[in-house]
Structure formats: C-alpha cells, structure tokens
Amino acid sequence: MDLGLDGKRALVLSSSRGLGRGIAEALAAEGARVFMTARSEDKLKAAAEAINARGRGQAKFMAADLKTGVTAIHEAAVAALGGIDILVANTGGPPAGTALSVEPDSWTPQFEAMVVPVFRLASLVLPGMQKAGFGRILVVASSGIVQPIPNLVMSNALRSSILGWAKTLSGEVAKDGVTVNMILPGRIETDRTGELDAANAKRAGKTVEQVAEAARAAIPAGRYGDVREFADVACFLASARASYVTGSAIRVDGGAIRSV
Ligand SMILES: NC(=O)c1ccc[n+]([C@@H]2O[C@H](COP(=O)([O-])OP(=O)(O)OC[C@H]3O[C@@H](n4cnc5c(N)ncnc54)[C@H](OP(=O)(O)O)[C@@H]3O)[C@@H](O)[C@H]2O)c1
Structure with a gap:
C-alpha cells in the first residue's frame, strides 16, 4: 500500500526517544520530511542523523522544552519544512501516583506541561492545514483513557481532557480534510x-x-509491544490513506484493554 507520505511534512513532538522517535523514523521511512523536537539535543541529533543516513525521508530537529517553547518550535518547524501537514502531538508522561496521594497543587503545572502545549500547537498548525485541505493531527495518549490505570491518576485524568478536546475538534475540521485522532499505547x-x-x-x-x-x-x-508495531499504526493514521478515520481513539495494546 502506498501511504502517500512521500514529501509530507511532519512535526513530531517529544521524539528524542521512545514512541515519538519511533514515529518519526517510521514516517521518514515512508518518505516524509520530519521535524523532531524534545529537550535532549544530543539524542535528537543522533536520531536525526540516523534517519538522514538511511537516505529516505529527511529529518531536522530543534531542542526545546514543550512547557515554554511551543511558539519557537512551530516557527522553527515551519521555517525548516515550509509548512506542516502532520502534527504528532506526543508529550512526556506525568509522574505516577494514586488519586489519594496527588497534591492538589500539582494538577495545574502538569496540565500546563502535557495538555496546553498540545492545544496550542494544534491551533498554530490548523489554519495552514485547513487552507491546504489536508491535515493530520495525531495525539499519543494512553490505554488509561479507556481503562484507567492504577497509580497513574494524572495520566488517566489529564489525557481524558485531551480526548474530549480531540473529539470536539475532529467534528469541526473534518470537512476541511483534517483528521484528528488519538493513538493509545498499552505497554510498548x-x-x-x-x-x-x-x-x-x-x-x-x-x-x-x-x-x-x-x-x-x-x-x-x-x-x-515493540515501538515499531506502535509506530506503524501511527504512520497509517498520519497517512493520506486514513482519510476517513477521524475522531477515533485507536488502541495499540496487544488486547490489554478488556472492554470493547
Ligand atoms: N510506552 C508506553 O507503553 C506508553 C503507554 C501509555 C502512555 N504512554 C505515553 O506516551 C508518551 C510517550 O511515551 P514513551 O514511552 O515514548 O516515553 P519516554 O520514553 O519517557 O519518552 C518521552 C519523550 O518525551 C520527551 N519529553 C519529556 N518531557 C518533555 C518536555 N518537557 N519537553 C519536550 N519533550 C519532552 C522526552 O525527551 P527529552 O527527555 O529529550 O525531552 C522523550 O523524547 C508519554 O506521554 C507516555 O506517558 C506510553
């Protein structure tokens, strides 16, 4: 299947390692041009060099903290790629903790660290996507938004707020050729x-x-799961071939979520 990703321009957040890096690698392997960002410059450099050495796709990067660097990341990505067709909204995960143990004062900073940057970046990339009549917004979330995970209350709660936002947004931009989906890792x-x-x-x-x-x-x-198994599903959802999939939360969990 030709995914239609050749030459597509993807901004992949939190991609110095783990799932974000895996998605950037998979998109580039399909011919996409990726802009990678996270805090560790050395890891980003190594990841981008590995992609560029393969000779298919292309990677550029910028080290930045998502908490403070959203505008700079967007400007640098647009300058490097000429526009953004695909936003992979991945973030670092919150600390573990039970509902009883989390300090009430820690909710707002965590919301600002892992939820607000997703909303902000989406609002920056959407006008270009709507004008072009093509766009993909893919949020990396967690199986915990379907089946809350014990001792991970911040992830369960904050990612559920992104779910409500993503579903609402998907209905507003579907007619513009922009899809908005969430991808839910179980244990990768x-x-x-x-x-x-x-x-x-x-x-x-x-x-x-x-x-x-x-x-x-x-x-x-x-x-x-293996990162590649997760990244392949992300790649499909980001592709031209997934044009009629929107407003969905796709599980990549080896069957771990028990509900249908
Ligand atoms: N792996 C799983 O099975 C699984 C399951 C459920 C949910 N998730 C969630 O999916 C997301 C990715 O998972 P992962 O397993 O790839 O996590 P990971 O191995 O911990 O990688 C996290 C990535 O986020 C970046 N990052 C963290 N804080 C950042 C910040 N403030 N600004 C910019 N970048 C930041 C890290 O890079 P730097 O350190 O270089 O900044 C790294 O690239 C996380 O939110 C995780 O909680 C994962």
Whole structure:
C-alpha cells in the first residue's frame, strides 16, 4: 500500500526517544520530511542523523522544552519544512501516583506541561492545514483513557481532557480534510515503561522483573509491544490513506484493554 507520505511534512513532538522517535523514523521511512523536537539535543541529533543516513525521508530537529517553547518550535518547524501537514502531538508522561496521594497543587503545572502545549500547537498548525485541505493531527495518549490505570491518576485524568478536546475538534475540521485522532499505547517497551515498572515495584515491594512479568501476564498477546508495531499504526493514521478515520481513539495494546 502506498501511504502517500512521500514529501509530507511532519512535526513530531517529544521524539528524542521512545514512541515519538519511533514515529518519526517510521514516517521518514515512508518518505516524509520530519521535524523532531524534545529537550535532549544530543539524542535528537543522533536520531536525526540516523534517519538522514538511511537516505529516505529527511529529518531536522530543534531542542526545546514543550512547557515554554511551543511558539519557537512551530516557527522553527515551519521555517525548516515550509509548512506542516502532520502534527504528532506526543508529550512526556506525568509522574505516577494514586488519586489519594496527588497534591492538589500539582494538577495545574502538569496540565500546563502535557495538555496546553498540545492545544496550542494544534491551533498554530490548523489554519495552514485547513487552507491546504489536508491535515493530520495525531495525539499519543494512553490505554488509561479507556481503562484507567492504577497509580497513574494524572495520566488517566489529564489525557481524558485531551480526548474530549480531540473529539470536539475532529467534528469541526473534518470537512476541511483534517483528521484528528488519538493513538493509545498499552505497554510498548520504552524508557517510560521501565520507569513505571520500577515505580510499581518499589510501591509493591517486588522486583522490577516480578512486576514486568505480572504486566505481561495481563496482556493477551503475552508481551510488551515493540515501538515499531506502535509506530506503524501511527504512520497509517498520519497517512493520506486514513482519510476517513477521524475522531477515533485507536488502541495499540496487544488486547490489554478488556472492554470493547
Ligand atoms: N510506552 C508506553 O507503553 C506508553 C503507554 C501509555 C502512555 N504512554 C505515553 O506516551 C508518551 C510517550 O511515551 P514513551 O514511552 O515514548 O516515553 P519516554 O520514553 O519517557 O519518552 C518521552 C519523550 O518525551 C520527551 N519529553 C519529556 N518531557 C518533555 C518536555 N518537557 N519537553 C519536550 N519533550 C519532552 C522526552 O525527551 P527529552 O527527555 O529529550 O525531552 C522523550 O523524547 C508519554 O506521554 C507516555 O506517558 C506510553
């Protein structure tokens, strides 16, 4: 299948490692030109160089913190690519914690760190997409918005607010050729899953391997997902071929979410 991604211009947030990097690599492998951003300049440089060395697609990057750098990221991406056809709205994850334990004062800063930048960037890229009659906004969220994950209340709650926003927006821009979807990782093996397993092990007084084994046992596929398996689905949703998929939350979870 030709995904129609050749020459498409993608801004991929939080792409120095993990899921964001995987999506940037997969888009570039389909011929897209990607602009990568996160805080670690050295990791971004290495990731972009690896993409450029392959000879298909093209990667540029800028180190910036999403909390403060939204306008600069948008300006740099437009200057580098000439416009943005695809926004992959990925962010760092919030700290673990139960609903009872989270300090009330920590909600606003976390909302500003992982929700507001998504809304802001979308509002910056949308006019160009609507004018062009083509656009893809893909938000990386979590299985927790369907089946809340214990000890991850901030993720469950804040990403659910993005879900309400994305669904509303999708209905407003569908006629302009712009799709807005969410992609929900279950447990895809990255630094983040390692950190969460370590936090859960500490909380339960178990080893990290015991926690990971229990997590694998709860997944019908019997294993964590591979970044490439996740990125391929993201790539399709970002592609021209996914033109009639919008307002959806697509699970990539090996069957982990128990509800239909
Ligand atoms: N992996 C999973 O199975 C899974 C499951 C559910 C939800 N998620 C969520 O999906 C997202 C990506 O997951 P992941 O596993 O790839 O996480 P990860 O391995 O922790 O990577 C997070 C990425 O976000 C960037 N980042 C963090 N804070 C940032 C900031 N303030 N400004 C700019 N960039 C920032 C990091 O780069 P720098 O450190 O260089 O800034 C890195 O590139 C996270 O929100 C995670 O919670 C993942």
